[in-house]
Amino acid sequence: MSHSTTPPDESTLSGLLHADRRIGNEHAAVHKPLHPSATFAFKTAKDLVAVFQGAQPGFVYARQGNPTTAALEAKITALEGGRGTACFTTGMSAITAVLLTLLRAGDHVVSSQFLFGNTSSLLQTLQGLGVSVSFVDATDAAHVQAALRPETRLVFVETIANPRTQVADLAGIGALCTDRGLVYVVDSTMTTPVLLRPREVGASLVVHSLSKGMGGHGHALGGSVTDTGLYDWSGYPNIAEPYRKGDPGNWGLQQIRKKGLRDMGATLRADDAHRIAIGIETMRLRVRQASANALALAQWLSLQPQVAAVHYPGLPGHAQHERAAGLLDQGFGPLMSFELQAGADVFTFLDALRLVILSSHLADNRTLAIPVAHTIFWEAGAERRAAMGIADGLIRLSVGIEDVADLQADLAQALSRI
Numbered sequence: 347m348s349h350s351t352t353p354p355d356e357s358t359l360s361g362l363l364h365a366d367r368r369i370g371n372e373h374a375a376v377h378k379p380l381h382p383s384a385t386f387a388f389k390t391a392k393d394l395v396a397v398f399q400g401a402q403p404g405f406v407y408a409r410q411g412n413p414t415t416a417a418l419e420a421k422i423t424a425l426e427g428g429r430g431t432a433c434f435t436t437g438m439s440a441i442t443a444v445l446l447t448l449l450r451a452g453d454h455v456v457s458s459q460f461l462f463g464n465t466s467s468l469l470q471t472l473q474g475l476g477v478s479v480s481f482v483d484a485t486d487a488a489h490v491q492a493a494l495r496p497e498t499r500l501v502f503v504e505t506i507a508n509p510r511t512q513v514a515d516l517a518g519i520g521a522l523c524t525d526r527g528l529v530y531v532v533d534s535t536m537t538t539p540v541l542l543r544p545r546e547v548g549a550s551l552v553v554h555s556l557s558k559g560m561g562g563h564g565h566a567l568g569g570s571v572t573d574t575g576l577y578d579w580s581g582y583p584n585i586a587e588p589y590r591k592g593d594p595g596n597w598g599l600q601q602i603r604k605k606g607l608r609d610m611g612a613t614l615r616a617d618d619a620h621r622i623a624i625g626i627e628t629m630r631l632r633v634r635q636a637s638a639n640a641l642a643l644a645q646w647l648s649l650q651p652q653v654a655a656v657h658y659p660g661l662p663g664h665a666q667h668e669r670a671a672g673l674l675d676q677g678f679g680p681l682m683s684f685e686l687q688a689g690a691d692v693f694t695f696l697d698a699l700r701l702v703i704l705s706s707h708l709a710d711n712r713t714l715a716i717p718v719a720h721t722i723f724w725e726a727g728a729e730r731r732a733a734m735g736i737a738d739g740l741i742r743l744s745v746g747i748e749d750v751a752d753l754q755a756d757l758a759q760a761l762s763r764i
């Protein structure tokens with residue numbers, strides 16, 4: 347529901363920084379103003395009807411979108427090189443909107459088994475609604491291929507998995523999905539458009555938690571779904587009649603937007619859209635700095651006698667290092683995890699940290715640590731944790747943009763306590 351005239355090229359940093367000003371704001375404001383209005387008024391009944399029926403751009407009621415969120419959506423579309431974007435109140439509501447609006451009972455999904463815990467739990471909810479799900483090791487497209495069935499509709503993967511940092515066979519799965527006409531959903535939260543554009547590996551839909559690296563400052567929740575324009579929705583069976591109108595390129599996102607926002611009400615608030623849009627202005631600088639810090643810390647941690655293993659795609663010993671190096675621009679991202687030597691007390695180490703925060707959040711400006719098995723993957727149980735490669739002593743570190751020497755000093759003094 348973009349209302350701007352010629353969209354500026356926000357895919358470049360300069361374009362992004364000047365995007366709001368160029369669409370023409372009141373008083374020549376450099377930022378798109380905040381529009382908290384719940385509703386929008388029309389001069390004539392004909393105008394009202396035209397906007398309702400989609401014949402004319404505009405806004406009707408803020409559950410379905412507001413101008414501040416639309417400006418953010420235009421920026422994300424440009425950053426991803428996509429066709430259109432719908433924003434939601436959280437990353438989870440964006441993923442829920444995709445899965446609930448595109449799938450029906452009897453459909454089958456192939457998903458990476460290395461998933462954000464809540465996405466994994468959501469897929470289990472879908473199984474209760476009659477959608478079958480196969481969880482496979484998505485680091486090899488052959489595993490995805492072996493799981494396909496005639497009723498498979500969609501493949502879901504994350505770029506760099508949390509917390510063990512497995513890198514999916516993104517291009518291989520993309521080629522497979524293109525060949526089989528499957529919707530390919532890529533959760534690129536860990537990579538952001540700075541490191542990877544999933545359109546280049548054949549993604550149909552790109553999902554982000556905007557709460558993480560996109561916003562970056564840990565002061566707003568949000569999610570987005572971008573249609574890359576690669577999928578041919580005219581052949582997709584689950585598009586409802588009202589959305590099979592006009593250019594088939596718009597059908598998928600139209601249905602996700604109408605059902606996910608209008609019917610399910612998972613609407614991003616204008617003030618959160620504004621904060622996220624401000625965060626995106628510095629995203630490239632932040633992601634580069636966090637990635638450089640993470641690589642330095644991963645290299646240093648792997649030399650420490652108290653550390654048994656470090657999982658980071660930037661390390662040559664990582665199982666998908668070559669793939670990551672080929673796919674990712676400008677760094678390997680902020681996420682790593684590591685295991686202390688057997689017998690070392692994880693809690694003693696974590697409680698000794700002074701600068702690093704104990705927190706479940708990710709890709710923030712501040713460096714965050716969490717014991718994984720006891721917290722974010724506690725509900726999954728020992729068996730699922732084992733399948734995901736999550737040891738009891740695994741610590742997830744989300745590296746921020748602090749001075750790397752300060753971070754290293756903090757980790758060193760905490761390691762010295764164990």
Ligand SMILES: *Cc1c(COP(=O)(O)O)cnc(C)c1O
Pocket residue numbers: 436437438439462465504508533535536554555556557558567568569708
């Ligand atoms: C955080 C996260 C989500 C969920 O996003 P929220 O905004 O917290 O709802 C989804 N996927 C990945 C990979 C995440 O890191």
